[in-house]
Amino acid sequence: MTTTVKPPTAPPTATRPKVVARTGLYAVLAANAALVALFFAQAGFASNALIVIGRLAGLYGALFMAFQLLLVARLPWLDRRIGMDRLTSWHRWTGFGILWTLLAHLVFIAFGYAQGTEVGPIGTVVDLAETTEGVLRALTAFAIILVVGCVSARYARRRLAYETWHFIHLYTYVAVLLAFTHQVAVGTTFTSSNAAKTYWYGLWTVALGSVVLGRMVLPLWRNLRHQFRIQAVVPESDNVVSIYVTGRDLDKLPAQAGQFFLWRFLTKDRWWQANPFSLSAAPDGRTLRLTAKVAGDGTAALRHLKPGTRVFAEGPYGAFTALHRTRPEAVLIAGGVGVTPIRALLEELHGHAVVIYRVATDRDAVLYEELRELAHAKGAELHLVTGPPVPDKLAPAELLRLVPDITDRDVFLCGPPPMMNAVLGSLRELNVPKAQTHFERFSLAG
Template sequence: MTTLEAPAPPTPPTPTPSLRPKAVARTGLYALLAANAAVVAGLFAAAGFDDNALILLGRLTGLYGALIMAFQLVLVARLPWLDRRIGMDRLTSWHRWTGFGLLWTLLAHAVFITYGYAQAENLPVVTQFAELATTVDGVLRAIVALLLIMMVGAVSVRAARRRLAYETWHFIHLYTYLAVVLAFGHQLAAGRTFAGSPFARAYWWTLWGLALGSVVLGRFLLPLWRNLRHRFRVTAVVPESDSVVSVYITGRHLDRLPARAGQFFLWRFLAKDRWWQANPFSLSAAPDGRSLRLTAKALGPGSAGLRHIQPGTRVFAEGPYGAFTTMHQRTPNAVLVAGGVGVTPVRALLEDMAGHVVVLYRVRAHGDAVLFGELAQLAHARGAVLHLLTGPNDAQSEHGPLLGAANLAALVPDIRSRDVFVCGPPPMTDAVLRGLRELDVPRDQIHAERFSLAS
């Protein structure tokens, strides 16, 4: 283990915000969902209860399925206000789990409606299903939408997701938008609440308009506007080692780009053989208003090909994304824990972080320590402490596992009074989080970045 330490210069304490941005955004989302759930319940009641119990359950699950589908669109719209406060990794996780909830809700809707009408008409279930599909306007569209959602759900199961290239999974996931359009068409044609009152029609049109509008804004219009405004272009490609390369990017009016240290972009390099690939890479230096830098290790075809990009190549960048920033710092001092490619946002954060900082950099061997020279220089310049923790995954210190609770407490005795920012491979991140829980570090002082994307 290597430790570099410099005397800490006096730094003004970071004011603790009275309201946590993450808590505000999360509470706002929950309140919005609860308010809409209450409105849907009111619309359901206003439509009357003259059907049998199964049909009523089918109607109710259909209405809540529509609400969940609209909520899902908001979660993956990549709206800057939400993303900066909650983070794409957490929003993606919520999107995934509500997706499975949506699938079961829509399946329940189909089953209850079919069995309910079969009971009312005294017909076999299969006959009733065929009759609904062929005679009721909008039902066939709903069946196609459900089949598309089932297909997307199947490829989103972890076992299937790992076997697919991201581009393939993303292409299949785009069928969700077709399912949304078909489901809304079914609701227009057969939805009882649409025919119930002008208020119901206005509500559903507004809900779907805002949900789809948020996707168009966050996923298409905002990235297009930013790229037209900034005109990103590669200025230099610098090998950092045999397997690591840094790409420097400049553009117009970068001082107006709302990027912060710790965030990442989806980079699309507009070269002949790469324009169709979008890869997520974090900024490896704090934005200075003049240029951006990303640093990547050759872990796959996308990152390995970066060293062959020519200066002058145009870049289409989506972002910035991520909540791994000083916006969420709660205490005057901090601990930054990095491993693997997680060192890139940590290196940028070290430039931007206020107060006294301790950096724990976990690698298998000293030669794997990407950007270590820069980290050491930054640590010395700002009076931070830098610990390089080396060894195999099961390496032990005199206090136990390198990233276990005892060693964390030995390296940072006042860790309970600091914010802790963790970014690295999932096993490393999980080990650190376990250690922090054992040390009773307050949850609102723990910030972990997990790289994950949704369609």
């Protein structure tokens, strides 16, 4: 443990970027929901209440689709304030909302049009598909969304490879286009109002344009501008390697300590694989450093990469940064290779910090010597906590012993999921305010 005198503290941050961004998203969704209801009412109501409910459910299902696209567009302003993991979680739950609203649309429309006929709801759907423009496209879109919803359920998701799930998930874009053309072709809200149709086209232009901008245009432009290449590959231990990436004008790359990139190393056998790795050192305008632990064939091949290899990097991503500080002092808690963004954050943070590094054995403490030197230079306290998972050495009493004023500090946490869940439980027991707890999980959406 290295302990030094505390330096003068910085004033706490008054703004809450996460709250501002979240409130903005809710406001955008609420405003569009109100506009949809207004245009729907202006178009008039059918005499059959079931058809009215079904049409409104279809409109809101499509609105949720557009909102879902915005959540995974990877727009920098949203990503830095909310984080890809939380945006992905919201995307997932919005997806199930889409599934249920579109199911309601199908059921209410089928029973509504079947009233007064002898063919029944299923026969009515078949007749509509055969005689009404766009209905067959809508049924195809619903079938795709149903399949995507099934493979996104937790039970199925855990049993599918990410690449398989992602390939199936891409068909959602086909469903979006099919549903959109169905609505503008036969939706009474749009066929009876040019203003409503103009609004709908504008909404979907923004939603799809956001995806194209965030997922294609911005990554391509940044890689053309910066021309990333591997500068050096440095083994840190038997199963950990650091890769130094250089390029042009890296001082203009808006990367912060704590963020991560999706890295593609453009070799013959790895160009198609994108892996999320955090920066393990604060960006200095000259190089970017990532540090990875061998966890499979893909990461094992990293130590064999050659200097000069071209790199395609998507990012920076993540809200695990100093932007979200609310207190002048901080606690940084790392587990295993989760030390990489913690080490980068320590380099960038101002004010007194306590660093707690949890590992099974001393030899598992990756970058420890580097972290110790940095802690000494920054005037930070460093605690290396070793031992088996049981008993919990980061239980509430242990954390309070290491950091008596933990409730007055920001807490940055990164490590394996079981360790993170345990520490989050300890922080709750210690009544550390939720606004002062900062963590991020790697979670990629299609």
